Amino acid sequence: MWRLLLKNVIRNKRRTLLTVSSVAVSLFLVSSLAIVYTAFGAPLQDADSIPLMMVRRSSGIIFPMPASYGARIRTVPGVAACASLSWFGGYWKDPANQFANFAVDAENVFLVQAASQIPPDQLEAFKRERTAAVAGRRLAEKYHWKIGDRITLLGSPYGITPELTLRGIFSGGPDDQLYFHWEYLNEATGRRNLVGLYWIRVERPEITSRVGQAVDQMFRNTDAETKTESISAFLLSFISMLGNVRGIILAVGSAVTFAILLIVANTMAMSIRERIPEAAVLRSLGFRSAHITGLFVGESLVLTLAGALLGVGGAKVLYDGLALSQLGQFVFADMRMRPVTLAFCSSLPLLIALLAAGWPAYRAGRVKIAEALRYTG
């Protein structure tokens, strides 16, 4: 029975090939959309276990706060490390080379962002030199930067063009970003002593909400009140600024899924119609209707699963390589295919196969044998 099913699949090789490839391409697209959809709903996987938080001005991200806040935030119980982070918004050489660059508290930034790996000697070199910079691995590879290279950042709203020397390359964190000393920025802009954000690492992920409240309480009724939230909530607030992207993805994803359904249904309808006399022969040999229906549905399953293996599998391999990726200038998200997404994308072909082949296969199993034997297709 299995051999017969597989023989039937490869009987019309060209048709099988065309159907499998169109299912594969479409499922690749659905997987891509599903990954973005998941990432836009929850930018980081296992967000609850990440002990990172972000402090911003409650009136909005664009307003800076005093650089003196850092020392006070460090006194809050539960705060393990805290570093300032000021978006600089420069580009390298050409306005087309946009990437995230921040002026940071060089002493503390890698204490907060512990996921990033940086060789200790490079970290030391970065801390020592006021004009030093460090870049993420992916960014450095993109622009072919090597340690010791001079990088001048242009076009920043701060109106200064810092000349930096690359002293280190980090990996394993937000790898499309560049950091340089906040002191450099502060001196060049006339010592206004302002920073954009504070990045906090708390001792345990469970205490994030308590620490957040304590920090915000500390600055209540000052000129610069703060809002402290988990890194995931912080990223989400950026993503929501993009507008209803998830709605669009959902609509497009449904359209693509429906298109796959039509394609598979069409193929199955054609191949079943051609083989109605054969089904009748099988019936007269003693196979039951259920066998015939099962045979056709199974065939459709093989088609969609082969497509899924290529499409969803391809997407998994491709996107897992991207890991943490930058979305726009600020926001990064985990673009790997998560188990939920994988489960969803793999169950889709099963559903499609059943819907596509169900009805014609049922009909093929039910036709009157005598009529079917006479049927010429």
Add this chain to the structure above:
Amino acid sequence: MAIPLKYNLRNLRVRWVTTLMTAASILLTVLVFVVLMALAQGLQTSLSATGHPLNLIIMREGSQSETQSSVQRDSLQVILYLGGIAKDEKGEPWVSPELIVLINLPRRGQVQGSNVTIRGLGPDGFALRPEFKLVEGRPYRSGRREVIVSKRIAERFQNCAVGDKLKFAKGYWTVVGAFDAGNTAYASEIWTDANDLAQDFDRDAYSSVFVRAVDSTAAKRLSQLVADDRRLHMKAQSEKEYYERQTRTAAPIKFLGLFIAGLMAVGASFAAMNTMYAAVARRTKEIGALRVLGFSRGSILLSFIIESVLIAATGGALGCLLALPVNGVTTGTTNFMTFSELAFSFHITPALLLNGMIFALLMGFIGGLFPAWRAAHENIVTALRST
């Protein structure tokens, strides 16, 4: 001699289920393509439609957008007396110093907010923008903490209706009017008096200065004057140019639209190919007969391609038709060049529909080409003998 079109039409009707399913997969592809492109088009139009040709915007040298620029008050005094600026009815130079502040407002039905531009205008600010029209309430009065809100923002954000109060800077601001600014970038803003805003946010500098030039040659001379003035360190560009440059915000949407539609097109043309191969296989005998009757290989090739293109054209036309209702639907996103909300509507143009149709026909052509080739090269004798 060509095979009559009727032959193809009848065939399509006989196999109507397959025809319909194939057409539907092309329909979906064209639908997605047109809708996503209409999104990009709408964003682009709202930016490129902004600006009076004689208006100049003066900002600090090197600033990419008004949010990043600052113009000191003494620079304004220099700008006021530059030559070539049009005069208003009182004989004063037609100039509006403006201040841009972004505030975070919650979208309707959401907790998460988005940055909205608040523009403080000088007294000439309204007159500089012919697209501005007050549609509800009254204009703000200076010194009273009053704002007017664009209709598109009022529809999309909380607390922005006439009579509502907005909390930002040092207190509550009353919404006293709603305005319509057509399909321009100003339709995404909240307006108030520049000096009120500066006072509340403790700003002593403006963000930009808008001026109206006497004519287009004066406009060119003015920007040269600004660039040459050593005291200023400013750059003047036409308002149109400034917004035109921001249209690259639409590039990612366009890219996404092409990526998605491209992949869907591969799937749909394979489906069309399948259908056409099946059509050829079923009609092998007929093809033989046609050849015997004297129809050439060329006309058989053409006939099958036409049949495939017909399926695609049906799908394409229906796809375009189904996309039409999104035209004019308002949506919004963050313009990352100004870092603030830009409300705009889906915009379907005839050119876009034409592109959708061309896209559909292309899928039909590719899907039909190989099967038609095969049909045309069928051996007459074996074809006639086949069942």
